[in-house]
Amino acid sequence: MLFAYQYISHDLEKMHGYMDYIFYEIWIKANILNDFDISLFDDNKELQAIFNYLYLSDNSPKYGKKFVGSVKKIFDFCKSLSWFQRRKLSYWYKVNNKIEDLCNGKYKPALYSDLNTINKDLSNEIKSIYDNLYSQNKIGLKEISTHYTDFVKINNKGICPFCGIYPMDGEFSDTREAYDHYLPKSKYPFTSINLKNLPPMCHKCNSGYKGVKNPIFDSSDNRRKTFYPYTDSTDIKIEVNLSSSDIQNLQHEDIDLTISATEQEKTDTWQELFGIDIRYRALFCGADGKAWIQQIIGEAPDFNMNSSEYLEIKKRQFEKNPYFEKNFLKITFLEACKENGVFN
Numbered sequence: 001m002l003f004a005y006q007y008i009s010h011d012l013e014k015m016h017g018y019m020d021y022i023f024y025e026i027w028i029k030a031n032i033l034n035d036f037d038i039s040l041f042d043d044n045k046e047l048q049a050i051f052n053y054l055y056l057s058d059n060s061p062k063y064g065k066k067f068v069g070s071v072k073k074i075f076d077f078c079k080s081l082s083w084f085q086r087r088k089l090s091y092w093y094k095v096n097n098k099i100e101d102l103c104n105g106k107y108k109p110a111l112y113s114d115l116n117t118i119n120k121d122l123s124n125e126i127k128s129i130y131d132n133l134y135s136q137n138k139i140g141l142k143e144i145s146t147h148y149t150d151f152v153k154i155n156n157k158g159i160c161p162f163c164g165i166y167p168m169d170g171e172f173s174d175t176r177e178a179y180d181h182y183l184p185k186s187k188y189p190f191t192s193i194n195l196k197n198l199p200p201m202c203h204k205c206n207s208g209y210k211g212v213k214n215p216i217f218d219s220s221d222n223r224r225k226t227f228y229p230y231t232d233s234t235d236i237k238i239e240v241n242l243s244s245s246d247i248q249n250l251q252h253e254d255i256d257l258t259i260s261a262t263e264q265e266k267t268d269t270w271q272e273l274f275g276i277d278i279r280y281r282a283l284f285c286g287a288d289g290k291a292w293i294q295q296i297i298g299e300a301p302d303f304n305m306n307s308s309e310y311l312e313i314k315k316r317q318f319e320k321n322p323y324f325e326k327n328f329l330k331i332t333f334l335e336a337c338k339e340n341g342v343f344n
């Protein structure tokens with residue numbers, strides 16, 4: 001990605017914390033605990049109050065009964081697991097939530113197919129509870145929009161860091177961007193409500209490109225490294241060379257596009273996940289490329305300069321604000337145009 005997000009602590013993380021408690025203190029200890037009832041939560045009064053509301057109160061919501069029902073079912077499955085199976089389950093839970101390490105190629109994450117080897121019904125129930133905990137606008141009991149507003153106050157570049165092309169809704173917008181399950185929730189158990197696995201991204205990146213693609217395994221099932229959205233600072237360099245100066249009729253194959261970085265493996269993964277190569281070529285060939293050239297040629301006379309001189313001035317402006325109006329792409333494309341004599 002072009003730049004990293006800053007992770008923010010938020011009330012929404014509590015849900016993940018509650019699930020940690022349910023996992024380690026209720027499910028994994030099921031064999032030594034009494035039958036499932038509200039007293040199992042005596043050591044976590046906050047969660048106990050939530051369970052009371054979700055299950056026992058007169059106005060318990062339907063989803064609350066379903067959630068508590070699932071927690072109990074998994075508890076009952078766990079009661080009969082062997083010590084070895086419980087240990088395996090604990091390890092998978094821990095590893096699958098080490099999102100940064102997994103992005104860096106460490107550990108082998110568990111898949112639902114791994115959980116099936118313990119018990120298929122248990123695996124299905126875990127999938128059901130985690131899918132339900134993350135629904136379109138909520139994580140558990142809390143609205144995602146409250147997180148988004150706080151998130152974009154800090155992460156306020158206004159542009160999607162995964163493509164650099166599309167703007168992101170900001171703190172003053174009344175809508176929000178999508179949250180992507182970076183490690184797909186359909187494949188990896190226990191990850192659906194971990195905010196470290198939920199980077200916001202523009203709709204096009206989320207729905208048009210990334211989708212359920214797996215950032216840590218390629219299509220031939222080889223492990224690969226990927227940018228962790230919250231800490232990886234990147235030094236991506238984009239170079240463009242043109243083999244045609246017929247800018248009005250520029251085609252994809254006329255553009256030699258090289259994208260390099262210190263962490264090349266992560267950069268290659270990023271390009272594949274988000275279709276970067278084809279999207280950038282499309283901009284250069286299309287209306288954007290033509291408008292950028294026209295701006296230089298059209299405005300230069302107003303400043304009594306030729307196009308090449310004016311390009312130098314504009315480049316300095318673009319460099320100061322690289323992610324505004326795709327300036328980082330403008331610079332490299334217009335340079336290539338200059339090299340190819342477009343401004344002569």
Ligand SMILES: [Zn+2]
Nearest residue numbers: 160163202205
């Ligand atoms: Zn994007």
